[in-house]
Amino acid sequence: MGMTGFVSNAIINIFGDKKTANVAALGKYRNCYRTTLMKKTDEYIENKLIWKAKQYKLPTDFAFYFRDLSDDIQSPFFAQIDVATSGNPVLLFTRRAEEWTLICTRQVIGKDKKGILSLNLGDIKQIFSAEIGPGLNWLSLDRKSIKPKSEWSEITIIDRNDLSHAFYANNGSDLFSLWNILLMAKRLSSG
Numbered sequence: 001m002g003m004t005g006f007v008s009n010a011i012i013n014i015f016g017d018k019k020t021a022n023v024a025a026l027g028k029y030r031n032c033y034r035t036t037l038m039k040k041t042d043e044y045i046e047n048k049l050i051w052k053a054k055q056y057k058l059p060t061d062f063a064f065y066f067r068d069l070s071d072d073i074q075s076p077f078f079a080q081i082d083v084a085t086s087g088n089p090v091l092l093f094t095r096r097a098e099e100w101t102l103i104c105t106r107q108v109i110g111k112d113k114k115g116i117l118s119l120n121l122g123d124i125k126q127i128f129s130a131e132i133g134p135g136l137n138w139l140s141l142d143r144k145s146i147k148p149k150s151e152w153s154e155i156t157i158i159d160r161n162d163l164s165h166a167f168y169a170n171n172g173s174d175l176f177s178l179w180n181i182l183l184m185a186k187r188l189s190s191g
Helices: 004-013 018-025 030-037 042-055 073-079 173-190
Strands: 063-065 089-096 098-105 107-112 115-120 124-129 154-159 166-168
Touching: 018 173, 042 063, 042 089, 042 173, 063 173, 073 089, 089 166, 089 173, 098 166, 098 173, 107 166, 124 173
Parallel strands: none
Antiparallel strands: 063 089, 089 098, 098 107, 107 115, 124 154, 154 166
């Protein structure tokens, strides 16, 4: 039996009947077919996060690929996180010595003066700038009171329980890299 027969039989097994399998083979259920067959492993998500980070020209002076850090730098992070829950640490964003954000394959973890917090990537509901906040009326907003985007260094994430969490990166492009990478990570973990 050729490869085409094998794929068709696999598709028939997934969709249950030959007619639906033929439609899937034609691509009309392409996303359903991919989602059914593809498991999003930690390795897969790590590769996607690194791919996205490269688009933003990471690493920078304050944002790093975790695997490229020395053991001396990695050790304190491993002492503070549970890799079994968080997944593999992939990207580290820093702002000051006491503020950092670590994107892992299953969670985003942040540390500030208050302590360490972790949030499952699938629990992210909304991401916005701490400067602006959610649901502002742009017409009534005093835009002069808002710092320029190049000075923003904090994002706020609303989770599925409507709780807000602050995460940090160096101001400017590092923050927007963090923001966009987390948006992609959210989509990866929810699909």
